[in-house]
Amino acid sequence: MISLQALKQRFEIIGNNIGLNRALEKAIQVAPTDISLLVTGESGVGKEVIPKIAHQLSHRKHSKFIAVNCGAIPEGTIDSELFGHEKGAFTGATQTRAGYFEVADGGTIFLDEVGELPLTTQVRLLRVLENGEFIKVGSSKVQKTNVRIVAATNVNMHEAIKKNKFREDLYYRLSTVEINLPPLRKRPDDIHLLFRKFCSDFAQKYSMPTIKLEDEAIHVLTNYSWAGNIRQLKNVAEQLSVLEENRLISKEVIKDYLPNTSENLPAVISGKSENSEFNNEREILYKVLFDMKGDLNDLKKLTLELMQTSNISEFKKNNEQLINKVYQKDNYSTDKNVEIVDIENNRTDRKKENIEDDFDYIQEVKAIESLSIQEKELELIKKSLEKHAGKRKLAAKELGISERTLYRKIKQFDL
Numbered sequence: 001m002i003s004l005q006a007l008k009q010r011f012e013i014i015g016n017n018i019g020l021n022r023a024l025e026k027a028i029q030v031a032p033t034d035i036s037l038l039v040t041g042e043s044g045v046g047k048e049v050i051p052k053i054a055h056q057l058s059h060r061k062h063s064k065f066i067a068v069n070c071g072a073i074p075e076g077t078i079d080s081e082l083f084g085h086e087k088g089a090f091t092g093a094t095q096t097r098a099g100y101f102e103v104a105d106g107g108t109i110f111l112d113e114v115g116e117l118p119l120t121t122q123v124r125l126l127r128v129l130e131n132g133e134f135i136k137v138g139s140s141k142v143q144k145t146n147v148r149i150v151a152a153t154n155v156n157m158h159e160a161i162k163k164n165k166f167r168e169d170l171y172y173r174l175s176t177v178e179i180n181l182p183p184l185r186k187r188p189d190d191i192h193l194l195f196r197k198f199c200s201d202f203a204q205k206y207s208m209p210t211i212k213l214e215d216e217a218i219h220v221l222t223n224y225s226w227a228g229n230i231r232q233l234k235n236v237a238e239q240l241s242v243l244e245e246n247r248l249i250s251k252e253v254i255k256d257y258l259p260n261t262s263e264n265l266p267a268v269i270s271g272k273s274e275n276s277e278f279n280n281e282r283e284i285l286y287k288v289l290f291d292m293k294g295d296l297n298d299l300k301k302l303t304l305e306l307m308q309t310s311n312i313s314e315f316k317k318n319n320e321q322l323i324n325k326v327y328q329k330d331n332y333s334t335d336k337n338v339e340i341v342d343i344e345n346n347r348t349d350r351k352k353e354n355i356e357d358d359f360d361y362i363q364e365v366k367a368i369e370s371l372s373i374q375e376k377e378l379e380l381i382k383k384s385l386e387k388h389a390g391k392r393k394l395a396a397k398e399l400g401i402s403e404r405t406l407y408r409k410i411k412q413f414d415l
Contacts, residue, residue, distance in 0.1 A: 004025060038176075209247050
């Protein structure tokens with residue numbers, strides 16, 4: 001069995017991360033078998049190297065290795081690509097064609113982005129995994145194939161199964177052994193090693209000196225989140241190699257090549273955040289909502305107890321503290337009138353307004369604050385006259401009434 005170090009040299013794998021080493025060790029162990037593999041991990045982590053290892057270290061290494069990107073093939077032609085078709089099976093099928101499973105007989109098929117397969121194709125694939133049988137599109141003849149299937153996906157398969165986008169039985173057939181490759185952000189010690197390797201390759205490719213990073217630039221590089229993983233790191237290395245004349249890269253230069261750098265680097269924040277005012281308002285809003293929820297629960301409790309009693313005086317006495325709590329919070333006082341309104345008496349009026357009563361409450365409590373319209377009217381007239389120095393025309397205009405009406409009100413209130 002090949003050693004881990006020898007494997008890395010053979011397949012040009014760089015890194016000493018524990019998660020990466022564990023994934024490679026699993027690949028070495030299962031490679032000589034015909035076990036189906038499912039390689040998982042984020043986009044750009046290098047999942048395609050595992051199928052190559054599984055094929056090259058197996059007894060199938062002298063047979064064909066075919067890599068298929070399932071997400072790049074249109075849904076209407078995916079069955080034809082994988083399983084082949086007969087002449088005349090559909091429009092444009094001018095001749096019989098062998099599919100990948102027929103061509104790769106005795107070898108290995110790598111199904112990249114297997115989570116993108118249509119459900120109908122998943123059924124066909126399940127049959128191949130179970131007994132090695134498939135049927136060409138437009139044919140009724142069952143054919144046999146002997147292939148090893150290695151699949152890869154960046155999709156959360158359990159979520160896809162819950163949403164009925166992927167068959168659970170196919171998932172368990174594919175994932176006899178599941179190998180997960182860690183994202184680059186969980187391999188901080190490997191980032192600079194990979195970057196140096198890429199820069200060296202591009203320097204040789206473009207016949208130019210190799211770029212190097214200042215210490216602060218290395219810190220920026222290793223602390224970046226790398227959403228695109230190794231693929232993104234390689235792109236940044238190539239851009240720097242081609243575009244920068246100065247071969248010593250500072251942190252200011254490298255930040256220009258990293259989107260949203262400030263959001264991904266750790267930072268010490270002193271004082272108030274620029275969003276602190278917004279956060280404070282949000283906290284206040286949450287508190288108000290929680291208080292409202294508590295008041296609503298209290299009202300429900302009062303209503304329920306009111307429904308179960310026929311003695312209003314006893315009800316007020318037993319629930320005095322709760323009534324005070326509910327109605328004093330919004331500047332209500334206990335000496336304001338609390339009137340019990342029978343909902344049954346109002347059902348007729350509610351039906352006229354086409355409002356459906358979806359509650360089973362028989363009674364509800366309303367707090368009524370007695371207000372004198374006449375007093376408010378007198379107060380407004382006085383303020384308006386004072387504001388306009390007794391000029392009735394201007395006061396009437398501001399109050400929204402005619403001058404004649406204002407004159408009548410002045411006489412009525414003896415102003």
